[in-house]
Amino acid sequence: MINKKQFIQMKKIHVLFTVILIFLTAISCSKLEEDPASALVSEQYYLNQDQAIAAVTGTYRKLYETGQSLYNSLLQIGVEMATDDYEAGPRARNAHVRALSNLTHDASNDRMEQLWKQSYDAINASNVNIAKISVLSASQIDPTLQQRLINEVKFLRALHYFNLVRWFGPVPLVTSPVESLSPQELYVAKATEDAVYGLIIADLKSASALPNYKYYSESDKGRATAGAAKSLLAKVYLTRGDWANAKLLAKEVIDKEGYALFQDFADVFNIGKKNGVEHIFSAQFKGNSGYQGNSLASRSAPADIPGINGDYADALHSEGGLYKSFAVNDKRLPVTFTTGMVSPTDNKYYALNKPQFSKYYDETVVGNQGQSSKNTPIIRYAEVLLIFAEAENELNGPTLEARNAINAVRRRAGIDEVSVMETKDAFRELVFEERRKELVYEYQRWFDLVRRGATYYVAKLKAAGKTNASARHIHFPTPQRELNLNPNLSQHPDWINR
Structure with missing residues (x-):
């Protein structure tokens, strides 16, 4: 995604943002009335085009820069564990992760703290x-590039706020850099969900003016594009139940942005085809390079096969029935799961007690899966087709258009296509089950369950044996640490006295 020069510049701006975050964390629990003369953001950095590019590149890295950053396992252990498809594996030793898996978490959960903290750190970097x-x-930066960079970070800001509002409900809405220690900047009250969505939609409309993905050079692949902005906006509208706009944006992406499905599902996770025709926006990983490997590969890899050295911290929740829901001839099945592996140490085959996830297993780094170079899709073309199918069904029922969209995904999977269906309700469930199977281990299940509402979420989890599920679990509690630091914050009503 970036060349060596950009990487060096990016590391400088990353250090700057890290200093800001550490400084804010250090002072947030003390009462300071003075307004320091020195701003928290260096006025000496943004002086030319190269520095601007490096700063924006550094903001992308906040999606995936460490082994437990947002799109490098934090969404899995902090969100997806609270679904019917996943559970804490044998080597998930963190009590907070196990609490999420068992739905016994509360406001003191450290994963909640990290979801909140890292999201706002990234939002401040965007601001x-x-x-x-x-x-x-114009003497410092080409005006066209200037606007492109601004729209890229608006896309990133929208993505982070979209996550926050779905996780926590009303959240503080911050659109300017935190540059002083004043209470007005540090102690921001929650905005309404409508206000947060208003910013998300505005940012994504601006980002829709970005270039088509084919515009970018090889070194810049993976940056936000017009297709990424429109696709995410379609998903925002879908989440809000704005079926007309969801259909409109998904259709525009389908017809005009030039994406397509890979013929082979395995190519979605083929390192040689990263940022390809189906990848609309992905978390970028490159192991053994001074960048960052994809920790999902290690977290899901077997721990008891000689030479594999996996962590097995993310496990399939068998009672949820996900594995059994696949047709035996579904081409996605052997890509998504493994039921046994040959040891690179003794060349023997070892069968597993139950299926384990394998989408991100990297054959080039056997024994060191923490250095997997496989990208994690954040949104890809298959999902856009399913967004269109769902929105069209909600508007007009299971029309031919809706069936054609889902059938493109099913055809690639090698399973039976959908013929005429009688009811909107039946097709809705079909789309949700298709999303479930197509998007396994891609940070989608919790969002899909909760947007159907508390009754749906609770019923699905209890059917999967997670009997602690209750209506409050369609949001996460505002972290207790944030409540302690910010007198203007209040707990989500569903979590008061819990």
Whole structure:
């Protein structure tokens, strides 16, 4: 995604953002009335085009920069564990992760803290970029590139707020850089969900002016594009139940942005085809390179096969029935799961007690899966087809258009296509089950369950044997640490006195 020069520049801006975050964390529990003369953001950094590019590149890395950052396992252990498809594996030793898996978590859960903290760290980085790049002159940066970079970080800001509002409900809405220690900047009250969605939609409309993905050079692949912005906006509208706009945006992506399904499902996770025709926006990983490997590969890999050295911290929740829901001839099945592996140490085959996830297993780093170079899709073309199918069904029932969209996904999987269906309800469930199988281990299940509402979520989890599930679990509690630090925050009503 980035070349060596950009990487060096990016590391500099990353250090700057890290210093800001550490400083804010250090002072947030003390009462300071003074307004320091020195701003928290360096005025000496954003001086030219290269620095602007590096700063934005550094903001992308906040999606996946460490082994437990947002799109490098935190969404799995902090969100997906609370679904019917996943559970804490034998080597998931963190009590907070196990609490999420068992739905016994509360506001003191450290994964909640990290979801909140890392999201707002990334949002502040986006806000800094927008503010600083916007004021650069034409002598400092090409105006076309300037606007492109601003729209890229608006896309990233929208993505983070979209996650936050779905996880926590009303959240603070911060659109300017935190540059002082004043209470007005540090102690922000929650905005309504409508206000947060208003910013998300506005940011994504701006980002829709980005170039088509084919515009980018090889070194810049993986950046936000017009197709990424429109696809995410379609998903926002779908989440809000705005079926007309969801269909409109999905159709525009399908007809105009030039994406397609890979013929072979396995190619979605083929390192040689990263950022290809189906990949609309992905978390970028590159092991053994000074960048960052995909920790999902290690977290899901077997721990008891000689030479594999997996962590097996993310496990299939068998009672949920996900594995058994696949047709035996579904081509996605052997890509998504493994039921046994040959040891690279003794060349013997070892059968597993139950299926384990294998989408991100990297054959080039056997024995060191923490260095997997497989990307994690954040949104891909198959999902856009399913968004269109769902929205069309909600508007007009299971029409030919809706069936054609889902059948493209099913045809690639090698399973029977959908013929005429009688009811909207039946087709809705069919789409949800298709999403479930197509998007396994891609951070989608919790979002899909909760947007159907508390009754749906609770019924699914209890049917899977997670009997602690209750209506409050369609949101996460506001982290207790944030409540302690910010006197203007209040707990989500569903979590008061819990």
